[in-house]
Amino acid sequence: MNFFARITRRGWLKLVAGTVGAFAFSQNAWLPWNSPSRRHDEEILWGHVQRILNHPESAAVIGRKYLQCRTCEADAGLLTKLIAGGVELVTLESDTGSEKLRKILRSRIREDFLNDRVVTLEGWVLSLTEARLCSFVAVKTDKSFALG
Amino acid sequence: MLFDARQVRDSKTIESDICIVGAGPAGITLALELANTPFSICLLESGGFDYDEEIQSLNKGDVHGRTYYELVTTRLRYFGGTTNHWEGMCRPLDAIDFEERPFMPFSGWPITLQDLEPYYPKAMKLCQLQSTSFEVSDHQEELPQFFNEHIRAGRTTTRIWNMSPPTRFGWTYRESIVKAENILLYLYTNVVEIETNDHATTATRLRIANLSGSRFWVKAKLFILAAGGIEVSRLLLASNARRPHGLGNDSDQVGRYFMLHPQARVGRILTTEKGKALFAQKTDDFSYWSPIRYGVSVSEKLQRAEGLPNHVMFFQKGLDESPESVKALKRLLRGEDQDIIGELRKVLSDLGAIADRLYDKFFEKDEPEMLRAELKLDHAPNPDSRIMLGTRRDALGMPQPILDWRLEIEEKRAVRRTTEILGEVLGAMEIGRLKLEKWLLSDDNIWPDDIGSYHHMGGTRMSSSSKTGVVNSECRVHGISNLFIASSSVFPTSGFSNPTLTIVALALRLADHLKKVAS
Numbered sequence: 001m002n003f004f005a006r007i008t009r010r011g012w013l014k015l016v017a018g019t020v021g022a023f024a025f026s027q028n029a030w031l032p033w034n035s036p037s038r039r040h041d042e043e044i045l046w047g048h049v050q051r052i053l054n055h056p057e058s059a060a061v062i063g064r065k066y067l068q069c070r071t072c073e074a075d076a077g078l079l080t081k082l083i084a085g086g087v088e089l090v091t092l093e094s095d096t097g098s099e100k101l102r103k104i105l106r107s108r109i110r111e112d113f114l115n116d117r118v119v120t121l122e123g124w125v126l127s128l129t130e131a132r133l134c135s136f137v138a139v140k141t142d143k144s145f146a147l148g
Numbered sequence: 149m150l151f152d153a154r155q156v157r158d159s160k161t162i163e164s165d166i167c168i169v170g171a172g173p174a175g176i177t178l179a180l181e182l183a184n185t186p187f188s189i190c191l192l193e194s195g196g197f198d199y200d201e202e203i204q205s206l207n208k209g210d211v212h213g214r215t216y217y218e219l220v221t222t223r224l225r226y227f228g229g230t231t232n233h234w235e236g237m238c239r240p241l242d243a244i245d246f247e248e249r250p251f252m253p254f255s256g257w258p259i260t261l262q263d264l265e266p267y268y269p270k271a272m273k274l275c276q277l278q279s280t281s282f283e284v285s286d287h288q289e290e291l292p293q294f295f296n297e298h299i300r301a302g303r304t305t306t307r308i309w310n311m312s313p314p315t316r317f318g319w320t321y322r323e324s325i326v327k328a329e330n331i332l333l334y335l336y337t338n339v340v341e342i343e344t345n346d347h348a349t350t351a352t353r354l355r356i357a358n359l360s361g362s363r364f365w366v367k368a369k370l371f372i373l374a375a376g377g378i379e380v381s382r383l384l385l386a387s388n389a390r391r392p393h394g395l396g397n398d399s400d401q402v403g404r405y406f407m408l409h410p411q412a413r414v415g416r417i418l419t420t421e422k423g424k425a426l427f428a429q430k431t432d433d434f435s436y437w438s439p440i441r442y443g444v445s446v447s448e449k450l451q452r453a454e455g456l457p458n459h460v461m462f463f464q465k466g467l468d469e470s471p472e473s474v475k476a477l478k479r480l481l482r483g484e485d486q487d488i489i490g491e492l493r494k495v496l497s498d499l500g501a502i503a504d505r506l507y508d509k510f511f512e513k514d515e516p517e518m519l520r521a522e523l524k525l526d527h528a529p530n531p532d533s534r535i536m537l538g539t540r541r542d543a544l545g546m547p548q549p550i551l552d553w554r555l556e557i558e559e560k561r562a563v564r565r566t567t568e569i570l571g572e573v574l575g576a577m578e579i580g581r582l583k584l585e586k587w588l589l590s591d592d593n594i595w596p597d598d599i600g601s602y603h604h605m606g607g608t609r610m611s612s613s614s615k616t617g618v619v620n621s622e623c624r625v626h627g628i629s630n631l632f633i634a635s636s637s638v639f640p641t642s643g644f645s646n647p648t649l650t651i652v653a654l655a656l657r658l659a660d661h662l663k664k665v666a667s
Contacts, residue, residue: 106578109634113576114301118568123415123584 011059041089042080044097046140050100050134052105056137063138065121079136083129105129150326152196153337154360162189164332164667167354167455168384169339172229173648175374175636176317176325177274186314187666190366191207191325192337192356193376195226197318202359206338209378209549216408219551222602223376227335228233230376230602231648236314237441237647238275239307240268244448244458246525251455254405254529257640258612258621264653269659271652275312276320278439279329282308287440292427292577297444303450304573307460309441309646330511336360340370340546342387342395344628347481349633351395357544363377372664374634374655377406377604381528381535381637383550384608384618384625392396396618396625397606403535405606406553407527407642412599414567415582417463417519423579424517443524445644446569454569456562458526460644463519466476478546521570521582523563527605527642530554535607553600555594564588605639623658634658 053059067074073082078091085108104108112118112127119131156162166182168175169192179191195203201225209219224232240259273279281287283304287295295306325333326368341355354366373380381403385394394402419427443450443460451458527533533554537547564584571582587596611617614626619638624632634655636647 099296110576110578113572116572118572118575120568120571120584122588123570123589125575125584126581 064135170375177655234310239645267653267656348390381607419580
């Protein structure tokens, strides 16, 4: 009896679900921060970050250092969620969005420093938000992070 | 009255009520306090009124363990002692410096700041301070804005130093000492041994020698060792005729707990525009004419919560010379250099430095301003950090000292944590970002080489028991009824304040006590 002859209807459904799940997992699409709307958020954030940062290449250098320590965060969607921290990024889809984001980040960075959410990367004492922002740039610009 | 001991005939005995060994800030202060009292005072100085190379060489000794300066350079052997090259920074110890802190083994004085407070004003007068306030509120106008503002968050505090001109005690008080009728000042007088009675419970006389060959004795009712931090321990250890391990050393305490104020560069700060403005100086920070100096510390509350020793961070302007790798990168980018392979090698060999520069660029649009951060530390008392006697002898036959000073890995961790907290404060104030120095990033006991200061403390620490120290709270050597010490060698902990002002305050306190005892 071959494999297909033995499989039941319930078994077939399980197999399909598993295969789809595995594919989704490989693409990180099952994760809540990788839903289409989140992908849109990621693009909004990336657009603004490119405008905000003076020198994204430098930010990426710092970001890579952070991701060496926290490999689990090496995902643009997850970083978008962590950086946004509850802010609906769609609300920043305007010409003044970058300025708004800059203010939000500035305030969050300050809060990080006040509340001990601080990381030391290669000696730099940085806020967690800064480190994640740099990591976001690293993930977006470095192909080695493409699979998360 | 002034005497040159080189003219004293051999085997003579000079007698007085009180004999003070050493004419540095402590010895001169004691003599000034005891001038024109009914007591006869004999003040003994190893050198003359000026620097003399041959006499100075009596300070020679060896350094074991951690790197330090040549001992011969760290103290001065002539009238006025080390105030002859003193920078003049004055600040009392903090109350916390006297406390026994659970996170700092062997900390705690048998006296409190309150016991010493009555003597600080007079000490400040002797050190000729223009201002006697160490309160930030009294110096607001002189301080860059940062030093007033960072305090608001409650995590850090500003520390103030008032500057002495600096007072050269030898010059300033020479006439008062020489003219005092009850003071016999003997120059070129080196004490090579303290003699005691059979049970070593009373000091009886001092054996004196000098480089011109005179040998004589000084007898007194009370003896005060007012020499430098190393010399006091050396003399007690070398006075071993009645006690094989030296005087005051029945519990093996003499020479131990030796402290310096380690001071090292801990980071650099990349300032924002706001930071630049807040650090703009109203006075020339490190000029000799500045009446005050200032730094920042983590608050006492946070020190206690995090188990950190007392400390201060100083800021100085100035960017380092670019590392060779960064210069090479610049040359490559400009196409200035033909040796592309050689330059690339330099770049690749130091990617860390290049990453630093890239971060600078990321963070700030304009050319960033850099501040250097240096931390001066309350050196934790450590019984293994010590002065011992070596086998080599000086020109007078005294064993030369060996200094083996120690720092522990816990202290390095504390320096790192302290620096990180200060980095967080700078970040929260949007002043800039702090980068820790490379030596702080490794969790080992490796420190920079040049971190020792000239502040010698400990060796004959003050304690309530002879088991844990050498002198009692009145600075009398445990077990010896008439031998006292006026020196930074009695400090059980060092704090971070420069020691001279406290040395003078302790000498004033001892003078008060001696007046009672001698009466």
